[in-house]
Every structure is written in structure tokens, then in C-alpha cells.
Amino acid sequence: MIDDVLGVANANRDRSSREHIPTELSDPGNKTVANGVSDGGGALDAPDKAMTVTAIWRYPVKSMAGERVSWAELTELGIAGDRVVQVYDRRDRIVTARTFPRLLRLHATFGIDGEPLVDGLPWDSHDVRRRVEDAVEPGARLERFDGPQRFDILPLLICADGSVSMFGQDVRRLRPNLVIGGVSGGAEREWPGATLRLPEAHIAIADLRGRCVMTTYDPDSAAQDVDILRDIVRRFGGRLCLNAAVTRAGRVEVGDSVALIAPSTP
Numbered sequence: 001m002i003d004d005v006l007g008v009a010n011a012n013r014d015r016s017s018r019e020h021i022p023t024e025l026s027d028p029g030n031k032t033v034a035n036g037v038s039d040g041g042g043a044l045d046a047p048d049k050a051m052t053v054t055a056i057w058r059y060p061v062k063s064m065a066g067e068r069v070s071w072a073e074l075t076e077l078g079i080a081g082d083r084v085v086q087v088y089d090r091r092d093r094i095v096t097a098r099t100f101p102r103l104l105r106l107h108a109t110f111g112i113d114g115e116p117l118v119d120g121l122p123w124d125s126h127d128v129r130r131r132v133e134d135a136v137e138p139g140a141r142l143e144r145f146d147g148p149q150r151f152d153i154l155p156l157l158i159c160a161d162g163s164v165s166m167f168g169q170d171v172r173r174l175r176p177n178l179v180i181g182g183v184s185g186g187a188e189r190e191w192p193g194a195t196l197r198l199p200e201a202h203i204a205i206a207d208l209r210g211r212c213v214m215t216t217y218d219p220d221s222a223a224q225d226v227d228i229l230r231d232i233v234r235r236f237g238g239r240l241c242l243n244a245a246v247t248r249a250g251r252v253e254v255g256d257s258v259a260l261i262a263p264s265t266p
Contacts, residue, residue, distance in 0.1 A: 087100075
């Protein structure tokens with residue numbers, strides 16, 4: 001399954017704006033030493049303080065507002081239930097908030113029956129269909145698809161609290177799945193190739209995420225401020241947060257400890 005995920009990710013990624021593209025993501029299996037950094041020979045600096053999971057976000061409908069949750073199951077396709085419903089236009093093409101930002105004003109969650117809701121209504125209801133058409137165009141609709149192709153790059157997007165603080169804007173503009181606390185400044189920019197080891201799950205870090213016009217839209221009003229993206233380009237080289245894949249499935253909870261495992265060296 002991980003090979004399928006990586007194949008789709010490499011087909012989708014914009015190579016002109018990405019670096020550190022791995023040919024394979026796998027758990028290094030290194031021994032963790034006391035400072036949280038592997039003794040496997042990597043050059044990563046030890047974290048200044050203990051790292052923990054401080055926020056978990058799930059987006060049941062791609063390009064709609066998501067939900068902050070206290071725990072989730074991590075699978076080889078990321079957070080269970082993430083982006084399992086997509087928006088299609090009348091020509092049967094997937095569309096996103098990059099071109100239809102009013103989708104961000106629709107709020108997707110999961111109901112107690114495990115099915116996605118939009119603004120508290122069943123995702124496949126007539127009322128939701130009307131709201132989607134209002135946000136996109138007549139004939140737009142929602143469909144459910146669970147395959148790896150539903151992700152723009154890899155199934156997980158990881159942000160670190162230090163860079164989020166430096167960013168200085170609503171973290172929802174970045175649409176992370178996990179936020180890791182206890183990371184100074186932009187230290188996570190040195191993580192590509194490393195693994196994050198949680199109590200149950202392992203996460204392989206691939207590369208920095210090249211940011212797009214989605215960051216320019218206010219998460220509540222969908223009003224656009226293009227200076228947000230200009231600032232990301234100026235201060236972060238256009239890349240902020242990390243593309244990642246799950247290499248060991250398991251439950252993740254807010255407050256879980258996170259160990260940084262450096263990649264092995266030959």
C-alpha cells in the first residue's frame with residue numbers, strides 16, 4: 001500500500017517547487033537515544049524540549065473546513081476519514097477551494113454514525129447538494145472515494161509550532177493534519193528523510209510542502225489576501241510544513257510524545 005501511495009504522490013507533485021523527493025519511505029528502525037534523536041548517524045539537532053502532538057485536524061470533505069479532534073486512527077492512507085469525499089463540477093472534474101474558495105465556508109465533520117456531515121447535514125443530502133452548487137456552480141456535486149489519488153501529495157501534512165508561530169496567521173490557512181509542539185523556530189525544515197515515532201504510529205517525513213493560493217483565503221470568510229502567500233515566499237521560500245506518510249499504523253492522541261528519528265547513514 002505504501003508503494004501505491006508514493007506512486008500517486010510522485011505523479012501529483014509539482015517537481016519544480018519540491019526538493020528532497022525520496023524514492024522510498026520506510027521506517028529506519030533506528031534505536032532512539034535519550035535526547036529523542038536516533039544514534040543512527042543522522043545530522044539532526046536534538047530538540048530543545050520534549051515534542052508532543054498538540055493538534056489533530058481531519059477534513060472529511062476535500063477543500064471544505066475540517067474538524068479539530070482529540071484523537072484519530074492513522075492508517076497507510078493518513079488519518080482515517082480524511083478527504084474521503086470530494087467535490088466534482090458538472091464536467092466530472094474534481095474541483096477545490098483553490099478555484100472555488102467559498103467551499104471553505106462549508107464545514108465538514110463526522111457524525112456519530114461515522115458518515116461525513118456538511119454543516120451538520122448528511123453529505124449526500126439534497127440540502128448539501130444545493131450548498132455545493134452555490135459554492136461552485138450548477139451541477140456540482142459530492143462523491144465519495146477512498147483511494148490514494150484523493151490527496152494532492154502525500155496523505156499527511158505535518159506542521160510544527162515554531163514555524164506556525166513565525167507564520168503569524170491562523171493555522172487553518174495551512175490545513176495541517178498534525179501540529180507538533182516543542183519545535184524551535186524552523187527546526188523541522190531539517191527533518192526530510194527522518195521519522196517521527198509516536199507511541200503507536202510511525203510517520204516518515206518526505207519533504208517541505210510548497211504552498212499555494214489556498215493559504216490566501218480566510219478560513220471563515222474566504223476573503224482573499226494575496227500578501228499571505230507573498231510572505232510565505234519571502235520568508236519561507238514558498239515552502240511551509242511537511243509532506244509525510246504513515247509507515248506504521250496506530251492511534252494518535254493530542255498529548256502523545258513524539259521522538260525524532262534521524263535517517264540511517266550508509
